[in-house]
Amino acid sequence: MNCIKICFAGVLFLIISCKNNVQLQSGVIPQPYSVQYEKGYFHINEETVIVVDDTVKGKKIVEELTAFLQSNFNLRLSVGSEANVNTIQLILQESGNTNGGYQLEVSSRGIVISSGAYRGLFYGIQTLKQLLSPKIVLKEPILQLVKINDSPEFSWRGMMLDVSRHFFPKDSVKKVIDIMAMHKMNKFHWHLVDGIGWRIQIDAYPELTNKGAWRKVKPNKKPWEDFESCYRDDEASVYGGYYTKEDIREIVAYASDRYIDVIPEIEMPGHSEAALQCYPELTCVGAEGAGVYCAGNDKTFAFLQNILTEVIELFPYQYVHIGGDEVGKGTWLQCTRCIQRMEEENLSNGEALQSYFVKRMEAYIHSKQRKLIGWDEILEGGLPPRATVMSWRGVTGGIEAANDGHDVVMSPGSPCYFDHSQGKSEFEPPSWGGYNNLLKVYDFNPVPEAISKDKKHHILGGQANLWTEQIKDMKHLQYMMLPRVCALSEALWCSSDKKDKEQFIKKMDIHFDRLKELGYNYAESALTPDYNVGFDKDTGDFRLTLTNELNLYEIRYTLDGSQPNADSQLYDAPILYRSPVNLYALCFRQGKPVGYPLKRMFSTGFGDKCQIKYLNPYNETYSGGGDKALFDNKFAIARGDDPSWQGISGKDFDIIIELGNLTYMSYISMNFFQHIGATSVMLPTQVLVSVSSDGKNYTTVLDESISTDKSRDPIIKRIETEFKKQPVAFIKIVAKNRGELPDWHIRKGDAWLFLDEVSIK
Structure with a gap:
């Protein structure tokens, strides 16, 4: 009696679990033309028989299905030729669709996949396999009753x-x-x-x-x-x-x-x-x-x-x-x-x-x-x-x-x-x-x-x-x-x-x-946090918005540069800040991090009055977004076609940033790009950074020589300097261009400099 109760409880649990997974079972990719669910369930078990014609193509299709059921559910189903209850029938219709279309029906008697061509039967099995996976969620081969009518749009x-x-x-x-x-x-x-x-x-x-x-x-x-x-x-x-x-x-x-x-x-x-x-x-x-x-x-x-x-x-x-x-x-x-x-x-x-x-x-x-x-x-x-x-x-x-x-x-x-x-x-x-x-x-x-x-x-x-x-x-x-x-x-x-x-x-x-x-190494790029920064003139707040491409799962973050975990601050509204923040954000799925981290330092010292003077103008094709591109809180990635890079050919970046008012600061950084394998963009040979409170008398806070890196792969080099905190109204940056490309370079002509995002704090 106790055994019967336990077995009944187990079946009831499976049915309840299956009901909770209706959405799971509709998650077929690519989406079928029509899907109609009905009340009730069918359970594939050891007594289920696969029915198919005795042809080479039919047998190969059955091998696909039997291998899946055995590896996922440890079921070794027999193959027969007569339809009955508790069967999975693969029916080749004489007058059916031949372009890959198929019908899949799950009823209380079993499963029927029909098509006018073996190609369609094969596609029907791919759909059935997805209805029965992933096994970490669907632990038993129980299917909700459903009728699927499907065919491809393009050949x-x-x-x-x-x-x-x-x-x-x-x-x-x-x-x-x-x-x-x-x-x-x-x-x-x-x-x-x-x-x-x-x-x-x-x-x-x-x-x-x-x-x-x-x-x-x-x-x-x-x-x-x-x-x-x-x-x-x-x-x-x-x-x-x-x-x-x-x-x-x-x-x-x-x-x-x-x-x-x-x-x-x-x-x-x-x-x-x-x-x-x-x-x-x-x-x-x-x-x-x-x-x-x-x-x-x-x-x-x-x-x-x-x-x-x-x-x-x-x-x-x-x-x-x-x-x-x-x-x-x-x-x-x-x-x-x-x-x-x-x-x-x-x-x-x-x-x-x-x-x-x-x-x-x-x-x-x-x-x-x-x-x-x-x-x-x-x-x-x-x-x-x-x-x-x-x-x-x-x-x-x-x-x-x-x-x-x-x-x-x-x-x-x-x-x-x-x-x-x-x-x-x-x-x-x-x-x-x-x-x-x-x-x-x-x-x-x-x-x-x-x-x-x-x-x-x-x-x-x-x-x-x-x-x-x-x-x-x-x-x-x-x-x-x-x-x-x-x-x-x-x-x-x-x-x-x-x-x-x-x-x-x-x-x-x-x-x-x-x-x-299935052991595939798929990209989680669509789950990686991305950002957007705006400025509210009325309140003086910077507004940092986080999302990912699919808008799925939790994003958790810190603002002190430390790595977030599943208990870190949950992102649920734009982050408001008035002083520089070191953002470190990660997406979490089921308590575990997914995708890549987002790590950025966002500045606050560049206001509406801030202006930039270029002693050598940037190339209009690589403007980065205009005169304020270097402090717009949009960080370029390691690609020469990223629109946030600002570029100049054959000449130095020689710029003066006028902040518009005195700002106490102790840190300045910027990013340079190089990709020898695909572009003429090279790192500068030297970077000098000077600061001034009056625009006349400058103090050098960085003078760094950059060694030549012959790597063909893309590089983003972050140049940064920390110095004694002081009032600053002007920042002068000179990045030395090497001029003509070296003999060993795959290209000829002038070298380019690409600069992005000057950050201060």
């Missing part, structure tokens, strides 16, 4: 992985595919070839992997600086790798089992240094070392056609990507063979020659029953009539192509480049380019209004691109993908009228636990 839901700049072994590639499959993404664009690495075995040209897959590692130089291919057993330090044909087949099959099509990219006619250092006879006359195939040499086309023949045999999907971006056409215009080709074909310029090149390759690809796709530069000079465009330089190229009747995949750098930073913290790992945060990705709509209504069907969908200049390992790779791929999956699966940003944010609270359970 192209993709991600590109660059393995040329940094090579990733096949197991890492499979993990990328797993993440995509979890989120119902279906196109894996594999950037196998670029200027600094050839990654695919080609039997006809063995030097491409014997030599083109390896490069010399040179001290203090990025891989693309003075690139030199070499052999694996070279005496120098060597980096590289490639995929054998067997590797390729294995990964293509792995992706196919997850209903992901693999699109290979074989870059041409530019970005081809690795190939041309192996086969230099294919370069233009007099352009040895250039990375552009000679368009006037028929051997070039035979070479590329032979390569594509082997590539097409490995990749069964219809598209082949040829790149086509950033072609250095000046090389062609100096080549006697290319000039002759232009004369013979009546081509007036480099763009027309590029169009000739692309059209010739498209004709060959079409002869192999495949479709050519390329970056939007293939529009230059005229596009082959059957070509598909991938628009990356914004959406303009995609709009033009779609309105002209071409299929288009939208992949604009903003917000679809996942190599860009996703957070503003100085603790973020290295990134490239701009700033694409999580909700910016969520807001992406691949169909611009400028496309004619009768041409909108040419937008196949969208794609994220993950270039790996800065990404060397799987941990960093996952960080850049997640959680942004979650946002992109919903942006491409749902129609714009079905998207709900607030709901998505709530679902991410659940999804973070799912990602953690």
